[in-house]
Amino acid sequence: MSDFPFGFGLPQEPEDGESGKNKGAGGQGPADNPLSALFGAGGMNPQDLGAAFQQLGQLLSNDSGPVNWELAQNVARQTVAQGTPDGSKDRSVSAQETERVREAVRLADLWLDGVTSLPSGATATVAWSRAEWVEATLPVWRELVDPVAERVGAAMSQVLPEEMRAMAGPLLGVMRSMGGAMFGTQIGQAVGVLAGEVVGSTDIGLPLGPAGKAALLPQNVAALGQGLGVPEDEVRLYLALREAAHQRLFTHVPWLRSHLFGAVDGYARGIQVDTAKLEGLVGQLDPSRPEELQEKLQQGLFEPEDTPEQKAALARLETALALVEGWVDAVVHAAAEPHLPAASALRETLRRRRASGGPAEQTFATLIGLELRPRRLRDAARLWASLTDARGSQGRDALWTHPDMLPTARDLDDPDGFVHREQLDFSELDQLLGEAADGGRPSLEKDTPGDSRPADDEDGPGDEDGPAGEGKGGRPE
Template identity: 55%
Template sequence: MSDVPFGFGIPDRDPDRRGDGDQPGSTGGGGNPADPFGLGALGLGGLGAGGGPEDLLGKMPLFAELQKLMSWQGGPVNWDLARQGAISQLAPGHQPTSGAEQTAVADALRLADLWLDQATEFPSGVERTAAWSRVDWLEQTLPAWGGLIDPLAERVVAAMTSALPQEAASMMGPLAGIMGQLGGMMFGSQVGQALGRLADEVVTSTDVGLPLGPTGVAALVPQNVTAFGQGLDRPEDEVRLFLALREAAHQRLFAHVPWLRQQLLDAVHAYARGIHVDREAIERGMAEAMGSTDGGGIDPSDPESIQRLLSSGMLEPEETPQQQMALRRLETLLALVEGWVDHIVAAAATDRLPGLSALAETMRRRRASGGPAEQTFATLVGLELRPRRLRDASTVWGAMAQQHGTAARDQLWSHPDLLPTSDDLDEPLDFVARQGRSDEMAELESMGDDTQSDGPAGDGTSGTDDGPAPDGDNRG
């Protein structure tokens, strides 16, 4: 995992892994120990750092910006700060989409939908096509990220605040009332950095396995599509069509499996509900901090000391069994979604797209090395998608289509209880074999019903002479 969720964890002290993260201007995982919230990028990192009144006086014009940030009332994540931080990362390399790119994306998505018609029972889910710039992707997906991240952040802030010892809370005085704003700034800074990095890589609106864009809008990010195809020695229109197939397949699934979107959100929210902070660990850490004489104590007048508390690791959420179950469920659902898309795209394009093998292998390597989905969920909810799960999910969908047909394969999406579980993915072919036995049992039951209905009318039997005696027969 590249980052601990929301930065609540012990900092990585391995200099080889920190690397460029300690360099000025870097947004790597190491970060700046003196500026854990990334406030230096806003000109606010020096508050409380210099220690002298003249330092604060020299920064007086920035207090207006600080007041604006601290007045955020929109929820546990300061999304204004997140948006500003992400856009500032994207600005140097931003390329708006051209009319030619809009046309090329629309054509690719229309052709992809035609090919997919022959590979799945689900009809098209594309109502509108779009070519997004990286900033467009950020703007269009922010509402969905809010629904995913806000419940988790709210739970962490509440647990963090409630776990502070009473003595520390009273000692902080007025600062205790702005813990929510500090948390919102911290989350906003981290989420902004994560989404800025993500926008540099995503190629479609569903690249992380979730429906992040507006309903019915199939979108590609041409600048990132070009980057995806570099070094593959394949025509750009072929790369674009491959990614359009993946986007259109995702759109079909989310459009015609109405419960799927909510199930994914519920799994993330279930993780948030399981957040638990070890009160005793915090009390010990606070006592040690307040008793220290090396400048590492908690000074209520020094915001930097509060930052040190939040980033020290003593507020690391403790993963509970409930959270482990929620993460396992989310991992399985995402693997099933991606495995279905892999299988559908292969079925639609194997005889039509010459570079399919190379493109699919590039996508597999991207996942194995930690693509956008893995990195984002590792950072935001502590989840790493394992490529093994994706392969097993693809095996289920392929074997279902081969042994039982495409209709039976897609019918598994009709109810969440019909889908394979994480345990089923351990033995995917056994799961597929059981589906065949279930079909046979259903057919036998149907035949039995037909036999009973063929018995003589009104005799109360199934057509045989040796049935049980009626209840009123008192044979000795």
């Protein structure tokens, strides 16, 4: 993938030596990618050129929004069909592989029951091929990318003076369509490459698949386990633990998804493009050298400037993702260590995979310029483990009740200070909310007509466990 933020560079031609032989059978050659055909792809014949212009006409007439998602889907599937750099091609999932995934997730949920108070969040378990992963996750990619692409497109349109914008209405429509095609090609290739690396639906710390559906990619699970010296069943089970833990969190913390996606949207709202710099650079382009545009794009010609709003949104997103991944890391290790001999080795493998630029880091760096810092993930995992020791799993998991209860970036710097900080008692707030729901009637007034016992007298028969929110069935303090 590119090292510059998503949407600001043209796609690169595949380096696979075999791809040139198969472009007519699903490879992404000039006929499949008119953008690459128009920007310097060599060796075209007249038929390729004609097909490229025909597809370009279709692209320019497609006004589906800031990203051409039909093109993104096609490019992603073509990228998957080309295979990974090691020569691995996508294939269908067998019935035996599907059953193994189901058994792994079922056992993972059983082990997780003993280390977290959050119940199972998976209502279904599936085994996906790489192409199926692309199809299942594209709706969420659309939700993530559209705000960023729309804001960049709006900023780019400001390059033209006001009077020229009024005169160039049709041209602006063509520019929007071309921008949507460029975005679609870029995100399509990014998702297609990612499909060859991911092992489930939550690898990047976000719920990319349908709600409640735990998913693993057997082909990628097997590839990850190669060379580790660990039985494939053990690798599959450890990854199933991670997938099932993510599902519990996103299912039973209803505000978490919107919190994470809202941070991305907050970043998009803060995007600004230096139009003066852009006008000057565009004016320097040589029309006789179309490849110069590609060079400028790769040098960050359209890269937006960081604003205080963007930095704040990225900081929120980075901290929230670190807390999600840290919680999963701590919970999965607690569940796996008593049962899997290679639990610690697998844990470190996945941590190093993230640190060396795994799918999460690459995707976010391409998407919005965010790089997840492994140091933050380790800090978050240590904090959650310390909370477990100090408050138990129920007290630890209760922090997910509201975003304001979660540790902050400063708390990750001082986990002991957060762990031993005096805990807030929300039992009175729960009681007031209950009264409001009952129309103002105190929730503890259960006395029958003629009963003169005060409503707050908890010493009567049947009150051994105390009022709601306390005792055996209430919220942990």
